[in-house]
Amino acid sequence: MSELRDWRPREISPEDVGGPATVEGLTDYLRDQEGFGRLLTEAKAVVFRGFDVTEETVESVMDLVLPDRLAYVHGNSPRTKVGKNIYTSTEYPPEYTISMHNELSYAHSWPTRLMFFCAKQPETGGATPVVDGQLWLESLDPEVREAFAGGVRYTQNLHGGRGLGKSWQETFETESREDVEEFLRGAEAEWEWLPDGNLRVRQLRRSTLVHPDTGAEVWFNQADQWHPAALGDETAAELAALLPVDELPQSVTFADGTPVPDSYAIQARDRGLEHAVDVDWYQGDLMVIDNRQVGHGRRPFTGARRILVAMS
Template structure:
């Protein structure tokens, strides 16, 4: 078995166990029989080689269970993390039209959402508001939080099943009509807001025509507003996805992340809204129930220095808890 060669699977009290042998998340640590006799430099190389050797097994694991947490491996710097990402050989996703403000650190490594750390980032699938969302995400804990600042995760099919049970008519509406996303983007980044990335940064240009062209490639439309702000709109998009590997539907939308729009008559200090595909407003009670389900079903594992988390973005929603005591530095990488 692959785990006997390079990895060993361990249990943590926060994990959840589901039918069909799904452990959420899977936690892998170094096989002590191998790693205990290696130098620090050899350990770094060994981890990368282990990923390459067991890539097929690791991919099947994350496609079955949704998340793998690698703990106890010699990943200490952004460069180490970049090496881990590259060892998996997933194609890189260019971060065009993403709402979170990020800064490139090295290679394929970026900061996570740069909004104030004391602000909670609600549950979401990364970039679910565009056609080509990332399929995989990596997170790396360079500095573990003093208190708070964790990254809760929840299986999206659980949310779908519970919402369908609680609000069958609403879910049927979503199934039939999909959702529309409306985002108000300012000229420049607003670091005070979870989704406050400016259009110049989002489309990597100061040219409005170029921005429109890049948005159109993702089936999005830009409408210019006063003050050089722009209204980004896309959809209707499917509110759910079908997980072929596991033969189930997933709750692939950002209803929990957005305001139940529309933004008509609002100003550019408001940001992200969601509507049903036929321009109807999402019921407040449905959004509240969705948030409640996510909070009840999520797993929260405290970060430790050197942790690397591989997330199947098509199966799993993630969020960020408010940081109560610094420091905290968690980096990210997005893959096609």
């Protein structure tokens, strides 16, 4: 585990690639798709600094690194779409820490790569912490790993236009129930339309993932983020007073329906943050991560931080 504790994202500058400090210098380097794929598998996360990338030119970089960008369909985080499957990073209030997670790990399919781009750096804070998923898994107590071995069941309650959390229309980027049902059928999810126009979705998913290239087993679920206890005692109590657990915007149990103990969810959250490495942002920076090896989050910040994200 000591080797995993020393892991850091690989940083690459124009001097490292022997090219100019321009977006063209970066795109020339990235045209070697196969070589970059090997680098990303080995490094797990790569940060590019000093290439003078702007919001107007970042798409040319994304086209090379994320050739088939995915829409953020069935995502549970509030975002704004700003381009061709390019989104703002999560729009949760800036004073909150967002705990570690692998993007869409609760879904039937997930992106293998994420790219983050700093269009405007924050005044203070705002780092994106990243954590090695193998270290995260190995850092958990054996009883916690064993309890999660059978997988987890996620429950999502999506309102039809008014209520807590996101609507099903926002979540699936459609107004069509038929399109939603087609998506969920392909995702091997269970669902039901409720009398009030809300949608309840249940998904049985794994808790860990074995990386196809490295063979490493990593923690790969969002049980802590879907668990009320991880929101803090005060928020959890407020939600419990409003709704039963099964009617919350999102909740989680073990695969057999057994409740996940509060302490297990909190341990997963805290160990991920404990072992994370902060990536600070400067205008024009980019970071690409292997979503199957690395979890990510967000530190609190001040100022008009603008980070864009895309996935493939």
